[in-house]
Amino acid sequence: MNPSSMPSATYRLQFNHAFTFADAADMIAYLHTLGISHVYASPFLKARAGSLHGYNIVDHNALNPEIGTEAEYNAYIERLHHYGMGQIVDIVPNHMGVGGDDNSWWLDVLENGQSSVYAAYFDIDWHPANPALHNKILLPFLGDHYGSVLESGELKLEFDSENGVFNVRYYEHLFPIDPRTYPHILNLHLDQLAQQDDKDQRLFEALTVVIAACKSLPARSDLSASLRQYRRQSAQACKRHLADLYAKHPQAHGFIQANLAEFNGDVAQSGSFDRLHHLLEAQAYRLSYWKVATEEINYRRFFDINELAALRMENNEVFDVTHQLIRQMMRDGQINGLRIDHPDGLSDPCAYYHHLQQLIRQETQLEPDTNSKYFGLWIEKILANFEHLPSDWPVSGTTGYEAAFQLNGVFVRQQSERHINRIYTRFIGMSLGFEGLLHDRKKLITLRMLSSELSVLANLLSHIAQTDRRTRDFTYQALRDALGEIVACFPVYRTYITALQISEEDLRYVQWAIAQAKKHSPAADILILDFIGQLLTLAHLNEYSAGVRRSIIQFVLKFQQYTAPVMAKGLEDTALYIYNRLASLNDVGFNPCAFGISAAAFHQANKQRLAHWPHAMVATSTHDSKRSEDVRARINVLSEIPDEWHRHLGRWSRLNRNKKRLINHERAPSRNDEYLIYQTLIGAWPLEGNSLFDDGDALESLRQRIEAYTLKAIKEAKVHTSWINPNEDYETAVRYFVGALLSANPEHNAFLADFLPFQQRVARFGLFNSLSQTLLKLTVPGIPDIYQGNELWAFSLVDPDNRRPVDYRQRNQILQTIVRESENSANLPGFTQQLLKHLDNGRAKLYLTWKTLMLRRQNPQLFQHGSYTGLATHGPQADHICAFARCLEGQTIIAAAAREFVPLITEENGLPIGKSVWQDTFIEIPGTLPSPAQVYRNILTGERISRTRIDGQPCLNAAEVFNNFSVGLLVSE
Numbered sequence: 001m002n003p004s005s006m007p008s009a010t011y012r013l014q015f016n017h018a019f020t021f022a023d024a025a026d027m028i029a030y031l032h033t034l035g036i037s038h039v040y041a042s043p044f045l046k047a048r049a050g051s052l053h054g055y056n057i058v059d060h061n062a063l064n065p066e067i068g069t070e071a072e073y074n075a076y077i078e079r080l081h082h083y084g085m086g087q088i089v090d091i092v093p094n095h096m097g098v099g100g101d102d103n104s105w106w107l108d109v110l111e112n113g114q115s116s117v118y119a120a121y122f123d124i125d126w127h128p129a130n131p132a133l134h135n136k137i138l139l140p141f142l143g144d145h146y147g148s149v150l151e152s153g154e155l156k157l158e159f160d161s162e163n164g165v166f167n168v169r170y171y172e173h174l175f176p177i178d179p180r181t182y183p184h185i186l187n188l189h190l191d192q193l194a195q196q197d198d199k200d201q202r203l204f205e206a207l208t209v210v211i212a213a214c215k216s217l218p219a220r221s222d223l224s225a226s227l228r229q230y231r232r233q234s235a236q237a238c239k240r241h242l243a244d245l246y247a248k249h250p251q252a253h254g255f256i257q258a259n260l261a262e263f264n265g266d267v268a269q270s271g272s273f274d275r276l277h278h279l280l281e282a283q284a285y286r287l288s289y290w291k292v293a294t295e296e297i298n299y300r301r302f303f304d305i306n307e308l309a310a311l312r313m314e315n316n317e318v319f320d321v322t323h324q325l326i327r328q329m330m331r332d333g334q335i336n337g338l339r340i341d342h343p344d345g346l347s348d349p350c351a352y353y354h355h356l357q358q359l360i361r362q363e364t365q366l367e368p369d370t371n372s373k374y375f376g377l378w379i380e381k382i383l384a385n386f387e388h389l390p391s392d393w394p395v396s397g398t399t400g401y402e403a404a405f406q407l408n409g410v411f412v413r414q415q416s417e418r419h420i421n422r423i424y425t426r427f428i429g430m431s432l433g434f435e436g437l438l439h440d441r442k443k444l445i446t447l448r449m450l451s452s453e454l455s456v457l458a459n460l461l462s463h464i465a466q467t468d469r470r471t472r473d474f475t476y477q478a479l480r481d482a483l484g485e486i487v488a489c490f491p492v493y494r495t496y497i498t499a500l501q502i503s504e505e506d507l508r509y510v511q512w513a514i515a516q517a518k519k520h521s522p523a524a525d526i527l528i529l530d531f532i533g534q535l536l537t538l539a540h541l542n543e544y545s546a547g548v549r550r551s552i553i554q555f556v557l558k559f560q561q562y563t564a565p566v567m568a569k570g571l572e573d574t575a576l577y578i579y580n581r582l583a584s585l586n587d588v589g590f591n592p593c594a595f596g597i598s599a600a601a602f603h604q605a606n607k608q609r610l611a612h613w614p615h616a617m618v619a620t621s622t623h624d625s626k627r628s629e630d631v632r633a634r635i636n637v638l639s640e641i642p643d644e645w646h647r648h649l650g651r652w653s654r655l656n657r658n659k660k661r662l663i664n665h666e667r668a669p670s671r672n673d674e675y676l677i678y679q680t681l682i683g684a685w686p687l688e689g690n691s692l693f694d695d696g697d698a699l700e701s702l703r704q705r706i707e708a709y710t711l712k713a714i715k716e717a718k719v720h721t722s723w724i725n726p727n728e729d730y731e732t733a734v735r736y737f738v739g740a741l742l743s744a745n746p747e748h749n750a751f752l753a754d755f756l757p758f759q760q761r762v763a764r765f766g767l768f769n770s771l772s773q774t775l776l777k778l779t780v781p782g783i784p785d786i787y788q789g790n791e792l793w794a795f796s797l798v799d800p801d802n803r804r805p806v807d808y809r810q811r812n813q814i815l816q817t818i819v820r821e822s823e824n825s826a827n828l829p830g831f832t833q834q835l836l837k838h839l840d841n842g843r844a845k846l847y848l849t850w851k852t853l854m855l856r857r858q859n860p861q862l863f864q865h866g867s868y869t870g871l872a873t874h875g876p877q878a879d880h881i882c883a884f885a886r887c888l889e890g891q892t893i894i895a896a897a898a899r900e901f902v903p904l905i906t907e908e909n910g911l912p913i914g915k916s917v918w919q920d921t922f923i924e925i926p927g928t929l930p931s932p933a934q935v936y937r938n939i940l941t942g943e944r945i946s947r948t949r950i951d952g953q954p955c956l957n958a959a960e961v962f963n964n965f966s967v968g969l970l971v972s973e
Helices: 021-034 070-082 104-115 146-151 179-186 190-194 198-215 225-248 250-263 270-281 290-296 316-322 324-331 349-364 401-409 414-428 434-447 451-465 476-489 504-520 526-536 546-572 599-612 629-639 642-655 671-684 689-694 696-717 728-741 750-779 808-824 828-837 843-858 860-865
Strands: 010-013 038-041 045-047 057-063 086-091 095-097 137-142 156-160 165-170 173-176 285-289 305-310 337-340 377-379 661-663 666-668 783-787 867-871 881-888 891-898 922-924 935-938 944-946 948-950 953-957 967-972
Touching: 010 021, 021 038, 021 070, 021 808, 021 843, 057 316, 057 324, 070 086, 086 324, 104 137, 104 173, 104 225, 137 290, 137 305, 146 270, 146 285, 156 250, 165 179, 179 198, 179 225, 179 250, 179 270, 190 198, 198 225, 198 250, 225 250, 250 270, 285 290, 290 451, 316 324, 324 349, 337 349, 349 377, 401 599, 401 629, 401 750, 414 629, 414 642, 414 671, 434 451, 434 476, 434 546, 451 476, 451 526, 451 546, 476 504, 476 526, 476 546, 504 526, 526 546, 599 867, 599 881, 629 642, 629 671, 629 750, 642 671, 642 750, 661 728, 666 728, 671 696, 671 728, 671 750, 689 696, 689 750, 696 728, 750 843, 750 881, 750 891, 750 967, 783 843, 808 828, 808 843, 828 843, 843 860, 843 967, 860 881
Parallel strands: 010 038, 010 783, 038 086, 057 095, 086 337, 137 285, 337 377
Antiparallel strands: 045 057, 095 305, 156 165, 165 173, 661 666, 867 881, 881 891, 891 967, 922 953, 935 944, 935 967, 948 953
16 A cells, blocks of 8 residues: 555554454454555554553553564554555654653653653653752652651562662552662661671672762762763663672672661651651652642643653654654554644644654655645644634644534534523523533633642743843732633633744634633733733743743743643533533533534535545544444434423433432432433443343443443542542442442333333434434545444443444454345345334444445545535425535535434334435535536435426435435435
């Protein structure tokens, strides 16, 4: 495969110890038959042992041994190439896994501090406000307060005799000891050796040499290149000498082990840990309780995860060393595109993309695809609905969150918004506005979870303010408060201002945030907000000295790296779990305030994608989704039946009142959490329906999934409990409530007796929603991406639920049967109608996916570059159709999807097809369409549909388009 060729369709695979390179190789033939052109691989470089996701990489230049060997990886690649397929790889430039004992770079920094050759690799503030942390790294990995952990004997000083090094071990964590402080350990009782026999005397002399060498090492604060190199070389010599001494002198074993025992203390005597404490105080780190991180951590993290430390990818050396293996794979033709994880964490994302493009050109020695300006780079960028990807970025587009929002929104009935609002407000007993909620949640994040990062910014800002007599009276606290308010008001994840430029769009975002901050803080000093606004937009930069200019630019870059995690934590991981009006609107890249989108808005978004980012990914489910596409499709149905939803809610609430527990005079779970639980059950209930109660294991599996999801949701919401401050009583009440809901079959459970018929009715409409969404996703501009397993029905919730094993053998068998039966069928319309009649088995979705991807494979230029025209509809069911045409060089395809199925499907017709449903509804073929055909063939049913005229306007009869299937995919003849 040409390394620069653009994918026709991608398929996301989640690699881990349970799904390896060998497993992937076994299913490549299946993916090829399905119509996939590129595997879209999750990170597979060496990650923390047991990682299920791969984003905690500890070695960028090695494969993850849990996923497979180099030979197994090569066999997987050979399998891909055998079928003419390519690979897009998810890479993680922003951060690495730290803690533990497996990241050699991090361990070297802990041992050597700023003098480490890797110190500049990580984004560490070596001079934070707390003087106790000057030239140290805070390590918040302890499960309790430092003193308690120390005096309980959980911190163990150890000696690695093979390598001649001392470490402190805390469960899975390893904390290296600075060789310059080895004399603290080796000097203990050394004088006693001098008084013993000749063998001990020789050991004494050898140890004296090692101790002297260790003491002569340059300090960690000696940062000249020559001293750092000398320290590194001499430290290695000290370690070798110590290992050699230990191997050659049996007496050394007892001496060192006895000293270790004294350092490791006696839990019955707290003073016995003084030696270990003083040794730890002399290190380049300060051990602490994990909760201390919220206020004092001094290394940048991925969000608030202490075990993920940020890298300084703007450092060319860091870029080079972290991309060595990726570079080699590109050179060998094993990678055909890259997905960039969390680029908003980088100091200058655009510069990084250019650097990557340059690397790709160097390694592949190929020009980009003639149809694309750049090689395939897809970025995990979450855009606000009003935000646009910068047009000068050398990327192929985003990973498709905004497309998922649009594809979901077109199946939400907009006219029901007020009704749903009333239902939600009355049920939870309060009016909840999303914009105000988001502001408050972001403020909460800045004050608690990411408070330390705000302090770093405030310190830098305060130093800048002190350099000018007009701003020196701005106090640290006032500056910090103002910064927190601006961040809480920021309308997008981040801006992309550099020392060289600021776009008009970024300027507007900053100005808007400042204006909103003034409204939210009327008592604040307006001059402070204006001062920060001027700095963030680099106004009057030349009025400052060179040193202050550098500080201002550093402040702006760090500010931009901060707003993104605050938005992510405040929106994705908090507000989206509180504002439960219609849960299908709450997902990554979605706008919960937008209650669906119109067909016209949907068409406009697709035109914009074609015009600006024709190779952007189009997703409906991802590994980050809060709920899968099929779960959302079910919940969307509630917008079509608000009255029924309201009646059932009231009934369930009354029936389940006795399943709640009183906590502090309030019933738990709360009304808001109860509201979410009902939607979750509607969305995730298996297709087995009542028969589920005949399978105890299946029912227990569902209970565990719903319980795990609900507990995660309430912790993320941070209202009644949280990860940091768990409320065990509330969580126990939620567990009991979920268990009680599912405790018996419908014959003995009044709730389930009422819930299941309603859920099954909603679920059936949801399947038709999913089918229509699948067609749209596979035919709109962009590159469709299928998340693993979602070619069949998948009712998954947020991770880890959406990372459960996928049965590819089953999928392959079903696909082979579908291909064989459809190709041999003498009555394809009857075949497709049978697929609809047995919609529960998922064959309809797999068939639609296969047929559409085959058409894409046969017509790559049409789908990549064909024009896009939204088609108007007329007649009694006009609002129930979303249709468009793609045209290129005289060839036309028309995609037509039915939607809002509740009024279309009755007990009499059973299916949303045929004349009785669609009556005199027509899809207009505009005269502006290039080369409109007289006859079209529906590739799904094989039927030929002739163009007709209504009032002189060319049209297609919807009853013919949807005669035997609920979606139509027509090609011109």
